[in-house]
Amino acid sequence: MTEAPAQERGARSRDAILDTATDLMSRHGYAATSISMISAACGLPVSSIYWHFGSKKGIYVAVLERARTTLLAALPPSEVPGADVAQRLDTFLMEVGDAFQRHPRGVKLLLGLGMMGQDASAAAVAEVRQYRDALVDWARDSVSSVFALRDRPEAADELARFTLRMVSGTAVARWFEADTVLDTGPLRVALLALAAHHGVPTRGVPGEDAPTSVVTARE
Amino acid sequence: MTEAPAQERGARSRDAILDTATDLMSRHGYAATSISMISAACGLPVSSIYWHFGSKKGIYVAVLERARTTLLAALPPSEVPGADVAQRLDTFLMEVGDAFQRHPRGVKLLLGLGMMGQDASAAAVAEVRQYRDALVDWARDSVSSVFALRDRPEAADELARFTLRMVSGTAVARWFEADTVLDTGPLRVALLALAAHHGVPTRGVPGEDAPTSVVTARE
DNA sequence: GTCTATACAAGGATAGAC
């Protein structure tokens, strides 16, 4: 059946290299991953790798770029569906926790690879920033949708940052214990409290919890 | 003033090497830091470094060990002083934010160096674990003291984990923007809400007494 | 304890046949 047009073989190899590099680099970091390691792991000779990517930094940039587009494509729309805050929040948290499980390399790539230091080429730095900015934007849009914060940009910003930092921190924890999951329960409580603290109406959301005073102070 | 007993010179050199290695490794990571870089930066020849530490892993272990003891010595007692929860919480958060400012390498060392992968010697792994466990213990004891959770170990554990993850996540954020500080304000709101959610009495802590905080380091 | 010099392996990268 119609063998590969010889052009497809190239694309296939490119992907294989990228897969291997992503795996190795997200595990060991950029510096600790050598071209020969990649070559040995994916079966293709060193020169093929250079033919496709030109340099080690080239591989790095390509890996990051693909990771970014993949993750962004997998992220749910930042327009979170749901009738009320509680519903949307639960949906959002479920999605975040899910993405955290499915894309264990997201943060690790940013960190492990971001560790290039001064060696970082402009292209690499640009990729890292773009990756991170895309995540920030998505998070802000999402919480903005969840809590209806279109007219409260600072509040949306704070909630988004808070969420992302918790996710990053949990990713760090996963460094040490592989089966760590994102604790969406506490995060839910925290986000609701933060929203309330900002005077955002959450209309009796807490539900089963917090019979006591939940912070309703304002600034 | 007669010269150092020749033995002190050694100790001094050892410290200098350790300082340099700590700086370089926390910035570039373990793999990306070479012995020659350290040698060039601290002025001592490569062989002196090997004389003192035996191997690159040896330097790593020594760096981590010193970082751990230094940080632990700098951490305030986990018995947080204060008449009520509000006072103790503010004290605790101020201390954490302060430590975050003063010891920017804490987490970065754990991460950047922890990235050794399979190369990690047993000694190195042990050091990393010990470092991290010490932090966890301190955090748990502290929040336990703040919220009087001696008889609620699970609650203390959750609050401690939450706090540490936020700190780690903020450390990650600092990766990208150097002047990032720990947002103790939102963290305060979150911890109070979590405590309340666990049914822990916080005796009218919330808003009125504390101006929305901004607890940051001085100096 | 410190220095110079050096052994030896591994890493990044390229040449050129196929």
Added chain:
DNA sequence: GTCTATCCTTGTATAGAC
């Protein structure tokens, strides 16, 4: 596009004089 073979640099580590 892929392979073999190779160049050159850098890195870890050691030897031995002082």
